[in-house]
Amino acid sequence: MPAPFFFNDRLKTKIFLLAVVPFLAAIASIGIGVRQQATALARTQHATMQAAYLSSKEIELRHYVELATSAIEPLYDPNAAGATTPPADETARQRAALAVLQKMDFGPDGYFFVYDMHGRSLMHPREPSLVGQDLWNLRDPQGALTIQQLVTAAQHGGGYVRYMWHRPSTGKLAPKLGYVVALPRWGWMVGTGIYLDDVDSTLAHIDERASANIERTLQWLGVIALAGVGVFALGALVLNVSEYRSTDAKLKRLAQQVVESQEQERARLSRELHDGISQMLVSAKLLLESALARFERGETRVAAAEASLSTGLTRLSDTLREVRRISHALRPAMLDDLGLAAALEQLTRELADESSMEIGFTLEGEGDAPMRASARAAPLPDAVNTVLFRIAQEALTNIVKHAHARRAALTLDIGQDGVTLAIADNGRGFDVALAQADPRAGMGLRNMRERLEPLGGQLSISSKPGHTVLTAWVPIRPGGART
Numbered sequence: 001m002p003a004p005f006f007f008n009d010r011l012k013t014k015i016f017l018l019a020v021v022p023f024l025a026a027i028a029s030i031g032i033g034v035r036q037q038a039t040a041l042a043r044t045q046h047a048t049m050q051a052a053y054l055s056s057k058e059i060e061l062r063h064y065v066e067l068a069t070s071a072i073e074p075l076y077d078p079n080a081a082g083a084t085t086p087p088a089d090e091t092a093r094q095r096a097a098l099a100v101l102q103k104m105d106f107g108p109d110g111y112f113f114v115y116d117m118h119g120r121s122l123m124h125p126r127e128p129s130l131v132g133q134d135l136w137n138l139r140d141p142q143g144a145l146t147i148q149q150l151v152t153a154a155q156h157g158g159g160y161v162r163y164m165w166h167r168p169s170t171g172k173l174a175p176k177l178g179y180v181v182a183l184p185r186w187g188w189m190v191g192t193g194i195y196l197d198d199v200d201s202t203l204a205h206i207d208e209r210a211s212a213n214i215e216r217t218l219q220w221l222g223v224i225a226l227a228g229v230g231v232f233a234l235g236a237l238v239l240n241v242s243e244y245r246s247t248d249a250k251l252k253r254l255a256q257q258v259v260e261s262q263e264q265e266r267a268r269l270s271r272e273l274h275d276g277i278s279q280m281l282v283s284a285k286l287l288l289e290s291a292l293a294r295f296e297r298g299e300t301r302v303a304a305a306e307a308s309l310s311t312g313l314t315r316l317s318d319t320l321r322e323v324r325r326i327s328h329a330l331r332p333a334m335l336d337d338l339g340l341a342a343a344l345e346q347l348t349r350e351l352a353d354e355s356s357m358e359i360g361f362t363l364e365g366e367g368d369a370p371m372r373a374s375a376r377a378a379p380l381p382d383a384v385n386t387v388l389f390r391i392a393q394e395a396l397t398n399i400v401k402h403a404h405a406r407r408a409a410l411t412l413d414i415g416q417d418g419v420t421l422a423i424a425d426n427g428r429g430f431d432v433a434l435a436q437a438d439p440r441a442g443m444g445l446r447n448m449r450e451r452l453e454p455l456g457g458q459l460s461i462s463s464k465p466g467h468t469v470l471t472a473w474v475p476i477r478p479g480g481a482r483t
Contacts, residue, residue, distance in 0.1 A: 023225075027224065030272075041284055045284065048291050049206065054199070061193065064192050065158075068190060069181065075094075075097045076093070076097065098114060101123060102125045115147060119134055120133065121135055122188065140165075140173075142164070149163060150180050155182055157181075162176070162177055164176065165195075174195045175197060269330050273324075278327065285320065288309055292313065339385065341412055343389055357400060359407075359410070361410045361412075384476070387474065391421060394444050394447065395444075399423070402430075408426075411423075422471045422472075423469070429466065
């Protein structure tokens with residue numbers, strides 16, 4: 001094979017790899033991000049539903065026990081208002097109370113049980129063989145002292161206890177949530193409970209569906225990746241069968257297509273983050289806020305659960321802000337839809353909300369108000385929009401992080417010959433010459449200048465303690481339209 005053709009084939013191979021590898025890396029990054037965000041959302045949903053369900057069941061158990069104690073109140077306290085004439089003998093009243101409680105149930109697995117404070121079973125409608133037995137040292141498969149835990153909760157004014165117990169409908173051990181109260185005058189502990197394996201199975205089913213959705217999304221990403229590789233492979237095949245004289249021109253066109261594809265991919269990623277993951281996070285945040293509000297309004301306050309929900313809300317809000325920040329950093333949708341002025345106004349508003357600074361935005365134009373309105377509506381070239389937005393983004397971020405300023409102002413002046421962007425703040429200022437000479441500290445300023453150079457723009461900076469102004473100017477060609 002002649003050397004020129006061999007070199008050309010190697011160049012095509014390199015170009016193909018340069019196109020495919022970033023694309024696959026981008027797809028892989030999206031897949032990892034989608035998996036992480038969806039998994040985090042699934043965990044949040046699981047915790048929220050579990051907490052809400054258990055809270056409702058705790059309230060339900062408490063009402064059941066209150067109903068049971070109200071039913072035997074005339075027997076327990078013969079002098080209570082409205083009590084009928086009970087048996088005079090205390091033992092007879094206790095037997096009558098046990099009979100009343102034994103008849104009360106709510107479903108095949110819902111019943112009341114009674115123990116004395118020494119762990120002896122006095123009444124158990126589903127397991128009558130336990131009645132009369134001393135169960136003080138009874139342990140569950142994990143070694144926990146079940147009856148002792150229940151008695152301790154009752155002695156402290158009533159409470160909830162999780163333990164393992166035989167489920168009547170299945171005859172197998174299952175996790176159970178019980179609520180018990182004490183009847184001090186008789187030395188009794190009265191309680192009931194619900195089995196939690198139904199809750200676990202429901203939550204497991206929800207988790208399975210969430211996992212299936214995540215896998216389906218990743219499969220779609222894989223299909224997109226294969227389709228993208230196929231498109232690039234087809235382009236490489238077309239280059240291989242093309243004539244030698246058009247090789248250079250086609251390579252240039254391919255390079256341009258790669259750049260445009262990457263820009264489109266950035267815009268697509270931004271839209272996906274903003275319209276997809278961001279909306280999911282907002283939904284999860286509303287669910288957490290609703291759960292926290294129910295805790296705070298409920299009769300039973302669980303400080304640890306409320307603290308966990310508050311922490312989760314804080315972290316979810318931070319994640320939402322980070323997703324929005326990444327989305328805007330990639331390519332703000334408002335920049336393409338409504339233009340530079342709207343995007344800058346949104347940028348200043350978001351940074352002001354995130355920081356403690358006061359950041360203002362002003363749009364100016366030549367002439368009177370109608371002229372300014374015309375300037376506001378006139379489309380600017382895409383290149384000008386992108387460059388000025390990135391400069392404003394970089395400058396305002398630096399002000400928030402380093403300037404220690406209380407106020408900042410951004411002004412966009414759209415004239416007939418050019419567009420001027422000015423960013424001012426009342427921070428501590430900096431040495432402009434030193435910053436531009438330092439290869440590490442002046443990186444942002446050099447990036448701004450390099451963005452402006454292809455457009456023929458200029459960057460000027462003046463800074464002193466209490467007043468710093470950065471001004472970027474970009475010329476507009478007569479009759480310039482959106483490029």
